[in-house]
Amino acid sequence: MNFMDQKTNLITLSDVAAAAGVGESTVSRVLRNHGSFSEKTRARVMAAVERLGYVPNRIAGALASTGTPLVAILVPSLSNIVFADLLSGVTRTLENHGRQAVFAVTDYDLDKEEALVAALLAWRPAAVMLVGMEHSEGTRRMLRAAGCRIIELLDIDGDALDIAVGFSHVAAGRETAARLADAGRRSIAYVGHDLKRDTRGAKRFSGFCAGLAEAGLTLADREVRDAPSSVGEGKAGLAALLERSPAIDAVYFSNDDMALGGYFYCLAKGIAVPDRLAIIGFNALEICRHTPQPIASVLTPRIEIGQRAAELFLSDAPSQVLDLGFSVVTGGTL
Template sequence: MTCAESEPALTPADQKSPLITLTDVAAEAGVGESTVSRVLRNHGSFSEKTRAKVMAAVEKLGYVPNKIAGALASTGSPLVAIIVPSLSNIVFADVLSGVTKALEAKGHQAVFAVTDYDPAKEEALVAAVLAWRPAAVMLVGLEHTDGTRRMLHASGCRVLELLDIDGEAIDIAVGFSHHEAGRQTAARLLESGYRNIAYVGHDLKHDMRSGKRFAGFLEGLANAGLELAEQEIRDAPSSVSEGRAGLADVLSRGRPIDAVYFSNDDMALGGYFHCLAERISIPDQIALMGFNALDICRHTPQPIASVFTPRIETGRRAAELFLEGAPSQVVDLGFTIVAGATI
């Protein structure tokens, strides 16, 4: 007695469903492919009865139109590529919110990529998205590798750089001056009577906008004939835990400190938690100042002093300028210092 040979196991490729095409939709609806195309583009002549048949076939088959192929065959791509340093930071989520609402209202589709603050990774991502011939590329900041700048200049698409205006824009830049924000923050602390000021920051080598704020802050102190009393720059991305540990390290050195400027609100919130844990009175014993005016820091028992940045407005305005076909320009949306209750 012999055993029947077993069927070979199906591979994932074997199990993959066949691609549903325009031809399949046309056959299901009993109309020509050109008719299906007209219905899906909502362009040209067709009856309501024909439209209903085509849409019923689309729903039954689960057909998804090939937007890229359609764009290449027509006047332009509906895609806008948005490349951000991080999605874990609400700052960039706010920017994306502003961008997508404006784009979707005009029929454009946003696609996202994340660099993790790595310029080489940004260059690779720019090369990848440009292969899809997007109508525009949006990036955060003005600093890019030479290769990235060459590709963007040669791409023929609109380039919009967001959240920074301290530098040379490729096409359109929308944001504010980080250097000036740092300088004015120093001036505000000095006006409030603080003189022994420390800085607690995160990785400045990769987050260049934080570096610009730090340089502006040092300039603001120097204008008053002062230097930092202490500083702690963590070799890590910004986080609540790094802010808490950074302030603990600064205070452990024993130098008199009456105010601390943090690189952003994530770090400032960590400093705030350290003060609560150690029963350090704010602002009587130490004042705290952050950056970005995140919602969570506005709702701590003592709202943390910070700098409000127009993140949603930056995304919205950039998208509008792209949609308007605006000329190359730099748009300064400014910032606002928010006193809070910690200075």
């Protein structure tokens, strides 16, 4: 029997009932572990389930009773540890309360996000969680009409659709500029990645420029790579920047991937850090805390954001914006 033939012979609740010699309602009670049935009956039903390879239709069962247990979560990427941490916080909390998470990856593309939201809403999830507060108008219309909880994550700079849990990227950028200015840096530059796609990175850059202005400084130069963030782009970005502006004394990188690349470039070229060049990133990734000189960064509570978002959903909390803040880690490069 080929795969297509198997698809037309899906094992049903009725098949399990016939194999176990009981009624469908009895099978349903056993699988839900709810209602009256003997241990002997349970054993017969579970033996039939195992023998037939039956998988319960949880969606249909949920819709027929108290609602779907599914929570849809959309993240920009799975290759970035930031989003893995976020998902860890969400899923641990949901699973402890019998909820199931389903994931989709948007690749920082708002049109793709809109298509994925439409597909996931067709499953009638109990909640939709999305990273960020920027969405297409089509996505906003669907979410407003969805009839489920909407939770935006990792950002609070904008108008929340329902619940937002995160921190201010604008404030993080501004605080980074203030720390560099307080450290006596006066020729400060920026190395970043695609700011059109990464809207939170763009907010940090905006706050950074505002923070420089508040300190009486202007941005000395910037190198924005037309590519996703990576260690390689950070290395290449700093090389291009220093070739063009060799007198700069500090660089703010859009995130720690980029900052790590810049740090490696300094090691390879014998550039003294931080005496000759200060480096600071964003996210305070573990790897950057274990370089020969721990890289200065902004610590973000990613796991806690996921946990608190799930808790607010589970408690049916009112619409709100929850700011969990951030902290600057000076490390050894500032």
